[in-house]
Amino acid sequence: MKILYAVQATGNGHISRASEILPILQKYGTVDIMLSGNNAHLPVNLPVKYKSKGLSLFYQSGGGLHYYRMLKQLNPFRIWNDIKRLPVDQYDLVINDFDLITAMACKLKGAFSIQFGHQASFNYSETPRPTRKSMIGEWVLKNFAPAKLNIGLHFKPYHPNILPPIIKEHIRQAQPSNQGHITIYLAQYGHEEIYKQVKSLTHLKFHIFSSGIKEKKTIHNCLFFPLGKECFSHSMIHAKGIVTGGGFETPAEALYLGKKIMVIPIKGQYEQDCNAAALQEFGAEVISEIDIHFGATVDRFFHESRETAQRYFQDSTNEGIVNQFMSIAIQALNNHKNQELNDHKIQMQKTHQETPLPEATAFDGLMNTNFPSASSAINIMP
Numbered sequence: 001m002k003i004l005y006a007v008q009a010t011g012n013g014h015i016s017r018a019s020e021i022l023p024i025l026q027k028y029g030t031v032d033i034m035l036s037g038n039n040a041h042l043p044v045n046l047p048v049k050y051k052s053k054g055l056s057l058f059y060q061s062g063g064g065l066h067y068y069r070m071l072k073q074l075n076p077f078r079i080w081n082d083i084k085r086l087p088v089d090q091y092d093l094v095i096n097d098f099d100l101i102t103a104m105a106c107k108l109k110g111a112f113s114i115q116f117g118h119q120a121s122f123n124y125s126e127t128p129r130p131t132r133k134s135m136i137g138e139w140v141l142k143n144f145a146p147a148k149l150n151i152g153l154h155f156k157p158y159h160p161n162i163l164p165p166i167i168k169e170h171i172r173q174a175q176p177s178n179q180g181h182i183t184i185y186l187a188q189y190g191h192e193e194i195y196k197q198v199k200s201l202t203h204l205k206f207h208i209f210s211s212g213i214k215e216k217k218t219i220h221n222c223l224f225f226p227l228g229k230e231c232f233s234h235s236m237i238h239a240k241g242i243v244t245g246g247g248f249e250t251p252a253e254a255l256y257l258g259k260k261i262m263v264i265p266i267k268g269q270y271e272q273d274c275n276a277a278a279l280q281e282f283g284a285e286v287i288s289e290i291d292i293h294f295g296a297t298v299d300r301f302f303h304e305s306r307e308t309a310q311r312y313f314q315d316s317t318n319e320g321i322v323n324q325f326m327s328i329a330i331q332a333l334n335n336h337k338n339q340e341l342n343d344h345k346i347q348m349q350k351t352h353q354e355t356p357l358p359e360a361t362a363f364d365g366l367m368n369t370n371f372p373s374a375s376s377a378i379n380i381m382p
Contacts, residue, residue, distance in 0.1 A: 121152025137270025246272025
């Protein structure tokens with residue numbers, strides 16, 4: 001089986017998840033990677049065959065999306081050309097993790113695709129939403145990367161087509177402990193802003209991860225790290241708790257490890273507001289922004305709270321999740337092919353019934369029925 005796996009690269013979570021999924025997918029056939037987006041901060045250790053700048057997200061220092069920078073890099077002509085050039089029709093199965101380019105290419109060329117990832121879960125109304133819904137946010141989540149079938153990943157099985165999170169294998173093998181520090185990763189804030197608000201909490205230790213840090217350094221009660229998957233995971237495994245955005249992968253790993261979670265959703269990202277609403281069911285603290293009260297909120301939450309007694313997703317494995325997904329995908333693909341064949345047969349029958357038979361004419365004592373000869377007939381069977 002030839003599989004195209006499209007991965008959104010506007011954040012680190014999609015790439016981390018793909019790195020875990022790919023080796024399992026390769027057991028089912030040849031897998032080519034389509035990478036879309038250009039502002040993830042982790043190295044991409046994937047065999048990328050197709051690449052597009054796609055639509056990337058950028059952030060302001062105040063914690064929200066940088067719309068001007070996003071519009072500045074938007075090039076409709078490049079996007080359209082990428083859509084036309086992507087050969088999705090050459091694959092038996094297209095798996096899409098929330099990529100616009102791949103979704104539109106499949107729609108243009110009539111290729112069967114399945115959306116597999118966290119965003120796919122929002123196609124089901126049972127998935128948690130914030131008190132104030134966003135009509136635009138709902139539309140984007142359901143229409144940005146349309147597919148024939150949506151198989152989601154989420155904190156709970158809110159719908160039969162929603163599976164548990166993919167957890168990095170070294171996280172699954174880890175023995176978590178509490179060494180007293182708080183791990184902070186907030187992509188939408190610079191490390192200077194975070195440090196300014198927590199430096200007065202001298203009785204607490206912080207590990208701060210940021211794309212603006214180039215080498216490890218210590219300032220007072222804060223240890224600063226450049227972004228790196230292994231280093232960040234090690235810090236979280238042995239942390240008292242974590243402060244992060246409203247993404248999916250990092251909170252899911254924190255729940256797996258039994259850590260306390262404080263969440264600050266990125267402003268303007270409705271999906272993160274939805275995730276925050278879901279995380280509140282697990283005891284997470286949700287705040288809207290870093291302000292003058294941030295330090296006091298951190299102090300209260302982590303002083304009053306120990307590690308959560310319960311660890312989640314212990315009964316699932318990455319291989320089991322991907323195998324379950326592929327079982328659903330293969331069945332859906334076969335159903336789609338059968339439906340296409342049946343539709344084609346019905347259409348041919350209708351065409352045959354609606355075509356009037358030509359009148360026969362006599363010529364030299366033979367009957368000419370005006371039908372084409374057998375040698376000129378088109379073979380429509382595969």
